[in-house]
Each structure stands twice: as structure tokens, then as C-alpha cells.
Amino acid sequence: MTPAPALVHGINEPPLWSKTLGSLIDEQADRYENHTAAVFSWQNVRLSYRQLADQSKILGKAMLEMGLRNGDCIGVMAGNCYQYIEVFLAGGRIGCPVVVLNNTYTADELRNAVQKSSCKLVFVSSEIGSRNLSGHIDILRGSSRKNPMLPDLRRVVCLEGSQGGDAGVEMQTYNTFTSNGHSVFMNDSVLKRAESLVRPGDVLNLQFTSDLAGTTGSPKAAMLTHINLINNARFVGDAMALTHEDVLCCPPPLFHCFGLVLGFLDSYTHGSTIVFPSDFFDVRKVVDALVEEDVTVLLGVPTMFISELEAMEKTGQRPRRLRTGLASGSAVSQDLMNQLRAKMGVEKMLIAYGMTETSPVTFITSLSDPESKATTTVGRVIPHTSAKVIDSNGRLLRRGERGELCTSGFALQKGYWKNEEKTKESMKEDEKGIRWMHTGDEAILDDEGYAHITGRIKDIIIRGGENIFPREIEERLMQHPGVNEASAVAIKDKRYGEVVGCFLKEVEGTFRPKNEELAKWVGQLLGRHKAPSYCFWLGDAGIDTDFPKTGSGKIKKHVLCDIGNNVVHNGSVKARL
Template identity: 85%
Template structure:
């Protein structure tokens, strides 16, 4: 019997919103007024919907006063602070795309990202956690009135501290910059004129991809993309104005900015940012002190939070659900969250930066078998299909590349038409599809099972080897053109030969690793190289492995 085609379509209701972020800000301020919109525990700051609206107007006027116009890019590199939200809202009001810059960037990486995105204004924290960013400030400042390496950059605004200088690019503190919004020349009519030029399909946000397999690209995400994506994910979590959501993930990532802030903002809920970067103790404190009902994170965050709660005896009173992104939640972890946190159901979201980011999500009504083993079904106004290497549509249960279409697709990569055409292609019916590069299966019920990355498939002896299956079998990362184990040492570490034999018995001889690399050894490093969102940089691991193999000697050969 021929299987049904691996093609699914999301619901057509509710209808999409076609509005700008500025319009949404005003609507929510009128509707929710003094209801708390955002809490920044570590800064002791609480802002209502009305205050966020008013403050975004002042900051928007300050941006206009310095000469910014529709389409000019604004960058920000900072922790989860109140200024971050204000910059995002103000930029959206006046039509200036906000470029969220990775908190883990080196000074050189920051300069490259600012240069690539043509930022005219950059907001930069003086420190994030214990990390001092004076070097980052200096590299943006430059040594001449206009930094020759950053010809578009006109001003840097420091968040915290008083690091302003006379030489190089003009610098101001945040308070000084926002005071410019009170200029007599910047009245409401000037702001309204700027807002009237903004369209729902304009770029609201530039998000650099994680870059796990190569150089990151900047995805252009529109008002329509982000507002609707946040809205549908919030609907899946059944958010209301009575909910309080705790958001440890960073704002420089779609997880924090869209699935965190915009989710709550579109539903009149309250969001809590317990710290500028992930601090498990502060997260657990916030769960109790702010009476949190929804928690965001990745599985490793949840595990850390459970460990702290076990030691302190703390337990949230109203926590009902949460959202995990980047990985499914195992049944055993789900059981612990239910028993120790009171979470009845944890939702799983799947997507990519280029799709705003979510295209699949589980449901609060899903059975456990679907809730813990899949990434759910497509969200409204979205379609998905699974194809083979020739672009042919496969059947349900057949493994191939996942492609998605619909409102959530990025406008393209910033100033990179070539890469845009590589990943976004029209089919014979003129429908534009994002080729995700993820390998997946669509089951008979329309749920997606992500099985790996297409580029990670290893062909050995005529056999296809799927790294995701190897990871589940050996609990380690396997990469490169030949399987290789990347391991961290434990007290009772097995010998390489024993590991090779064990993997071969468990998964088959052709899947047994050719090399074994141990964290901590010379040339390896003490931890896996990761992006700011916690994903492993596979291309960096491959480079390390290839260097050790070809420039040996390699003691880890099996």
C-alpha cells in the first residue's frame, strides 16, 4: 500500500495579523494599561504596558533626532536587560531593523557583525555577567572620527557605566541618549510621520543564524513574521493576561525575543527576566517569588533547576507548562518536571531562525507518546513537506529533507541573494519553500520527527549513517566524513578499543567510530565549541578532528 504523501498544512484560522510592531504597542498599552508587562529581577525594574509604550516613544524620538531613518539598522549586544526591550520596541516603531548581536562574540566578531549589517547605531553593555566588554567598546569606537572599518556606524550607546570617549565614533550613555528624545524638535507629529512609513512586511529584526555548520548569515524577519509567530506559539501555551512567564534564554536569540517577550506581549501576559545571563539560582528564586506559571528553557536548564530545587526545597506554586526548544524532552525528565515542579505538560517547539522561528509545536492535549517523541504539528498558515535529494515528495514515514512554507519564512538573508536562493526555492506551483537542511519524518498523524541534519549524514561502505541515531546509541557526538567519537572523561573511562567494540555491537560494524577524541587532550579543548544559544559548532569540531587526523600523530585512532 502506497503511503500518504509527506505533506501537511496548518489551520487557516485564526486569520493572520497584518500590523506593525508600533501599532501593536499602542493597542496593548490601551488594552492592558498599568498591567505589568516585563520584570527584570536583577535590575529591580518593573515596567507596565503603558510605560513600555511611553518609553519606546521617547527612545524612538531620540533615534530620529540623531538622524536615523526608515531602514537604517540598529544593533544591540547586551544581557536580558530592560534597555534591550526598549531598543527593540523603539526601533520597530520608526522602521529601523534591530540587529541582535550574539553575547558570546569576541570584539572582532562584533565588529564583523556590525559591519555586515551596516549598523548606524549600536547599544552595547559595558559588561554581561562577569565578562567585561571594554575591548568590544574600544573596537567599535575606532581611532578616527569615523571608524574606517565601520563606515556606517555613527554612534555607540553604552548600557551601564560611563565609558564615553572623545576620540573615534561618538559615544553616549543610555540616559544621555534617551534624553535627546525630549528635544523640542522631536514632537509627536515627527514620530507619527516616521511610524506612518512602516509597513507590516518591512524588516523588523535581523537575526544571525547560529552558524553550527559554517559562517552565520543574517535572517531578515518582518513585523508579520514575528508578531504572528509569537501569537501562535502563545496560543499553543494558552497564555492569558494572568500568566507570568519566566525567560532564562537570551534575548539575542529568537527563543528569548520571540518565544519569550513577544509571546507574552501579544497575549497581555507578564514576562520575568531573572538575570542578564543564565543563573540557575536566580531562575529558581524567580519561579517562587514571581509566582511563575510558564517556564522557558532547554533540557539542560531544566535539569540544573531541578538540582537546585532538590537542594533548597523550593517549589513553584502555579507553574503549569513550559516550552523547550532545540531538543525533545525525555519521558524521564518530563516525569521529574511533573513531580518536582508541578508542570503538567512541557511543549516542544521546532523551527529555525529563518522561519521566525517556530513552524512545528506540540499541544497541551497531545498524548505522552507524541509530546515526548515528536516536535508536534505545523502551526496555522504554515505547510511542510519531506522530499528526497532530487526534490521528489516522499511518503509518510519516509526519511528526507524537511521543507516549510507560509507566513513565517524570512524575507531573505541580508545582502546575500546567493545564499537566499540556495535555501528558499519555488516549486512547480510557485510556492516558496524554505529548505531547512534538517532530516525528518512525517508520521500518519502529521507529527514531525527530526532525525538529524542532511549535511551530517555519513556515507560509509555504501551505507547511510545518521548521527542522531548514533548519538542516541552512544550518548556522544559523532561527526566528520567517517564516524568519530567526541567524549568527556569520567572516573571509570573505557578504553578506545572497548568503546569501538561496544558501538559496533550496539549499532552495527559500519557505524563503529574510526576515531575517538577526548575533551581535555592536547589540541581538543576542555568543552565542545558552542554557539551563544548552546548548539554545538559541528564545523569547528570537524576542523579540529581533521587537523588531528592529518597533522597527527593521532593516538585516538581505533
């Protein structure tokens, strides 16, 4: 029997919400009143749904008072602080897209992102963790009456303390700026007039994709609407069965869709409570929050879970009510899932898949999925979403065949900000007029509609003309008792063109397995050609003690490729089998 086409459709129930963030804020405040909406443990701040609504009005008025109007962009670069949430809600209320700026940006990258997004107002922390951002603030404000590099920027607001010196762009503290919302000229009628101009299909949030290239190249900012983000958060929260009794712990950063949408908005749309333990990932504070706040749901990427398990092993702490969690960025191995169940009490960890341009989730596993699907797939499509797998010529493939994953439906971005060319490259209409996002991810759709992501198409290792997919090698390596984490990349080779190289982190307190043992381990199950030719252990000479990662926790494979090729082709033989 011929396999079915690799095309799946999500259910059309429940109906999509067509509402703005401002209307959602007021609805949730009326419904949940003094119920705690967000906890910022490291700031000793707890905010109720009513307090967030009131503060969003005050801050929205302050934004209007300085002259912002519908469509003007607001930037924010900060850790996971309460001011971040207030800025996001206020901007959404008055129709000003909020540009979330990556915490790892250099000063030049920050200036470039602010310039590309035409921000008129930027909120910035003076520091994030131990990182001082005074240089970032200096480059924003300039040294002349008006910063020539940022002609649209009118004001910079420092979230903590004050910044002295010769400021070209006007500087204010957060408290001073907020007090402007109490101006006699900014009454409720002015705010309501601004709110009346906002539409559900308007842009709520700008998120730069991970290939932003500092001051060069062509950075892309995804335009995500109120409909995009509110419904995506709602459906993902439904998958986790969230209620007002749940307490979520969110270590991922707010500048990424994971923290902002799958964290805050998931919780907010369901009347839950969300906890931000620290301004950046601090495993000690996360573990403390799990216990002290009686957390029921934990969010993160696998590397975070591994660190949390190691910390709990040392302290003996264990959450009381933790029932589930959400992982994104990479798959959770069966071994890690077993540890989460045994040591944290997590019965099932959900896996979400998507991309910034899709708000972000299009596939997610279910609490009712069998274990075989829960740990080896990214689940099935969410409601009001479709997906297909195509070959390099755009031809629809069959179930079980590898190809590029494309998605369509409500979650697709409006496009890239002021970049129609890049929008047309990645979002294409088919013969029926349906718009599809080409993800760049290689995938398989199985007979039951589950998606198996086999890796980025550009990350495929081509050994002697044969395609090798890094993810299956990584998953096999992490099943070895001596390997904690693994990342497979292409290493240049004179004979085969490319061979497999693996960067590995060993399990603490165990003997490091020999390279030959790992090659045999992989080859037994996947075939000899997929066995690693090179093994690089974190912490060895010339290799850092941790994987290079983006601010959202994803491993930078291109950096590992550069490191591996440099080690190999500079004459090192230690990594060679």
C-alpha cells in the same frame, strides 16, 4: 496501501494579524495598562505594559532626533536587560530594523556584523556577566573623526556608565540618549508621522544566522518582518495556552529568536509577564526566579534544564505553579521529561522546531499530544504553514521516508539582507509559484503529520557508505542511567571512511559506564554499526568540562569533530573501544 505524500498543511484559523509592532504596543498598553509586562530580576526593574509603551515613544523620538529614518538599521549587543527590550520596541515603532548582535562575538566579529548590516546606531553593554566589552566599544568608535571601517555608523550608546577616551564616532550614555526624546523639536506629531510610514511587511528584525564567519566569508542576516514575528509569537503562545495570568521565565538570550520571539513576544502578545533572571544564563538566579516570581512557564534548551534540576537537587527548591515549558535546539528525552515532571511539576514540555529564517517556529508539539509523540517528535505544523520532505533531486517523498525538510507560509523570511544570491540558494519556488525554505535538516513526516528530525544533513555520519543519523544515537545514549548528555559526531576512519564518536557527560554521583557497555547499549537497539567506536568524556585530558556551544546554547558539532579527530589521529587510544 501506498503511504501518502510527505506533504502537510497547517490550518488557516485564526486569521493572520496584519499589524505593526507599534500598533501592537499601543493595543497592549490600552488593554493591560499597569499589568507587569517584564521583570528583570538582576536589575531590580519591573515594567508594565503602559511603561513599555511610553518608553518606546520617548526612545523612538530620540532616534528620530539623531536623524534616523525609516529603514535605517539599529544594532544592539547586550545581555537580557530592560534596555534591550526598550530598543527593540522603539526601533519597531519608527520603522528602523533592529539588528540583534551575538553576545559571543569577538570585537572583530562585532565590527563585521555592524558593517554588513549598515547600522547607523549601536547600543552596547560595557560588560555581559564577567566579560568586559571595552575592546568591542573601542573598535566601534574608532580613533579618527569617522571610523573608516564603519562609514554608516553615527553614534554608539553605552548602556551603563560612560566610555572616555578619543572617540571618533560620537558616544553617549543610555540615559543621555534617552533624554533627547524630550527635545522640544520631537513632539508627538513627528513620532506619528514616522509611525505612519511603517508597514506590516517591513523588516522589523535582522538576525545573523549561526554561520556568521567573523571578518571573512559571506555572513547572512535573515530579514524578519512585523508579520513574521508577531504571528509566530502569537501561534506559539497559543500552543502554550498563555494568558495574562501566566509568568514566563526566560533564560535564553534576547539576541536569538528563542529569547526575543518565543520568550518576549510570546508573552507580550498574550498579556503575560516575562522574567529575565540574569543578563546571561546563571542557573542559580534562574532557580531563584522560578520560586520568587511564581513562574508558570519555563523556556530553555535541554542543557539548561539539566543544570536547573541539578541546582534544585542541592537546594531543595521547587516551583509552585510551573505547568509547562518550551524547549528548542534539541529534543527532550523521555528520562529528562520524567525528571521535569517529578522535580519541577512540569506536566508537559512542548518542543518547538524551526530556524532563524522561519521566524523561527514552523513545528510545535501540543499540550494534548500523547507522550509517545511529545518526546519523540517536534509536533505538527503551525497555522498558515506547510511542509514537505524531498530527496536530493527535489522529488517529493512519501510519509516515513527520510529526506530534506522544506517549509513555506507566512513565517518565511523576506530574504537575506543585501544577499540575493544566498536567498535564491535556500528559498526556491515550485511549479505552482510557492516559495519553500530548504532547511538543511533531514526529517521524516509520519502518517499523522508529526515531524521527526533525524539531524542536519551535513552532520550525517557515513560509515562504509551507510548513512547514520546522530540524533537517534544521542537519544539512545541519554536513556542510559550513567549518561547525562551526549553528542554524536563523525570520526575519520581508514576502513569505513567515518565511524561514530560520542562526546558524553556523566551523571553526577554515579559510576561512569565503560565504553564497551555503552557500545552494547546502543547496538542492542539500533544495530552494531551505529554503536560508538569512540567515547570521549567531558573533563578528560584534552577535553573541556562542557560542550562547546553557540550563544543560544546549541552544541557546536564541527568543534567536537575537530577535537575527536585530533585526539584519535594524534595517537590517543583512551577513547577507543
